[in-house]
Amino acid sequence: MEGLSVGTFGLLMMTMMCFHQFVRSSAQECPSTHDLLNSLRQVEKMLELHETSYQQGLRSLRKKINALHNSTMAVFKTGRNESCPKPDPPAHGRRLGRVFEVGHEVHFLCKPGYELIGPRTRVCLDTLKWSGQQPMCRYLNVTTSSLASLSSPALSFTISAASSSSSSATSPSLLSPPTSSSPSSSIRPSNCTHFLGSTHCTCDVGFTISGRDNQICTDIDECHLFPLAQPGRLCIHQCINTPGSFHCICPPGYNLASDGRSCTDTDECESQMHNCTADQVCVNTYGAFQCVTVECPKVKNATFIKTSPMRCERNPCMLEDKACSQAPNSISFHFLAVVSNMSAPRVLFRVSAARVLGDTLRFGLAGGRGRGHFSVQRTGQQTGTLLLVTPIKGPATLEAEVEMSELERSNLLGRYLTKVTLFVSPYMF
Numbered sequence: 001m002e003g004l005s006v007g008t009f010g011l012l013m014m015t016m017m018c019f020h021q022f023v024r025s026s027a028q029e030c031p032s033t034h035d036l037l038n039s040l041r042q043v044e045k046m047l048e049l050h051e052t053s054y055q056q057g058l059r060s061l062r063k064k065i066n067a068l069h070n071s072t073m074a075v076f077k078t079g080r081n082e083s084c085p086k087p088d089p090p091a092h093g094r095r096l097g098r099v100f101e102v103g104h105e106v107h108f109l110c111k112p113g114y115e116l117i118g119p120r121t122r123v124c125l126d127t128l129k130w131s132g133q134q135p136m137c138r139y140l141n142v143t144t145s146s147l148a149s150l151s152s153p154a155l156s157f158t159i160s161a162a163s164s165s166s167s168s169a170t171s172p173s174l175l176s177p178p179t180s181s182s183p184s185s186s187i188r189p190s191n192c193t194h195f196l197g198s199t200h201c202t203c204d205v206g207f208t209i210s211g212r213d214n215q216i217c218t219d220i221d222e223c224h225l226f227p228l229a230q231p232g233r234l235c236i237h238q239c240i241n242t243p244g245s246f247h248c249i250c251p252p253g254y255n256l257a258s259d260g261r262s263c264t265d266t267d268e269c270e271s272q273m274h275n276c277t278a279d280q281v282c283v284n285t286y287g288a289f290q291c292v293t294v295e296c297p298k299v300k301n302a303t304f305i306k307t308s309p310m311r312c313e314r315n316p317c318m319l320e321d322k323a324c325s326q327a328p329n330s331i332s333f334h335f336l337a338v339v340s341n342m343s344a345p346r347v348l349f350r351v352s353a354a355r356v357l358g359d360t361l362r363f364g365l366a367g368g369r370g371r372g373h374f375s376v377q378r379t380g381q382q383t384g385t386l387l388l389v390t391p392i393k394g395p396a397t398l399e400a401e402v403e404m405s406e407l408e409r410s411n412l413l414g415r416y417l418t419k420v421t422l423f424v425s426p427y428m429f
Contacts, residue, residue: 092139103123106130116138118136187217206244236261253266274291345387347387352382368400370398373392
């Protein structure tokens with residue numbers, strides 16, 4: 001009550017006495033109600049002023065404590081260097097991280113075609129030294145591999161894929177990736193940092209911390225966590241686990257795609273990596289190629305000549321030669337490459353007539369291997385469509401013969417045959 005005036009304090013005391021006497025029904029004269037309310041307002045204002053003064057004093061005290069702490073730390077830091085020496089990036093690699101103070105981390109990556117040997121992450125310890133050993137990048141010898149390097153703060157790995165087996169024989173052989181069964185490679189000590197009385201242990205990327213007191217780092221088997229049959233799988237074909245990483249491998253005839261996980265077919269026909277002869281046609285398939293020979297059939301009383309690499313036409317028939325007239329007017333050859341277990345129904349091929357001489361045009365399935373997988377439907381006035389009605393598990397080679405017949409008043413004017421050959425890959429990609 002130090003801030004209250006003497007008069008106000010006296011008025012308050014008198015008010016309290018009057019209230020006490022009023023209870024005892026005394027007749028002593030007391031201050032009026034107006035004077036009493038004024039006194040209470042003055043007391044309320046005084047209390048608010050005291051509260052404001054207390055808050056200001058508290059804030060001033062906090063500022064002084066912070067200033068004292070900062071000045072103490074500045075004095076402490078002036079006597080020593082709190083940064084570790086700048087680590088050099090490994091040859092054929094690079095370093096990630098520009099802060100080298102105590103407690104901070106730096107990360108290391110290798111260029112494509114190189115493998116990181118040593119820790120991927122190093123921590124600046126309170127001894128002003130980096131944890132672990134200086135890493136290095138080792139060259140990977142590959143024959144039929146294309147390497148891709150992927151990295152992110154949460155995940156870092158190297159992926160390799162086998163390509164066509166027809167690559168140059170002078171290429172060096174692919175190194176066998178290390179397996180997670182080796183204790184020396186799948187288990188390693190953790191990187192622990194002791195700072196200001198506390199211990200913080202970390203593992204290199206691709207390892208998880210375990211063991212008593214978090215002193216052991218165990219390799220994460222990414223291939224086991226993301227199997228091929230699960231959505232979000234790591235590799236579309238084969239995954240090989242390695243210490244701290246994994247490899248995606250493609251089958252022969254494929255190259256690793258730009259995403260580092262998928263496999264893209266190698267076109268041996270376009271790249272001239274086939275062994276087809278001059279009288280053969282190279283047909284690229286998924287994962288391989290086929291050398292096919294297109295020959296005109298031999299039919300009794302009919303002669304076919306090759307008018308293009310994929311077409312044979314019948315010579316004119318003798319008058320009243322029914323055997324010759326029943327033979328196809330032309331035979332076309334088409335080759336399609338498909339993946340295994342392709343979904344059905346699916347359109348494979350369309351046959352159309354450039355012009356119609358008769359009054360009727362019919363489409364049907366004449367023959368071929370694997371007829372149970374195919375069907376022919378009329379999809380237009382002059383168009384028929386070859387459909388795949390059941391999936392085909394590869395590897396397999398199937399044929400379908402689509403026949404287009406032209407009639408005039410139910411009399412056959414001509415038959416046109418289209419032979420479609422399907423090369424089904426053993427893979428679903």
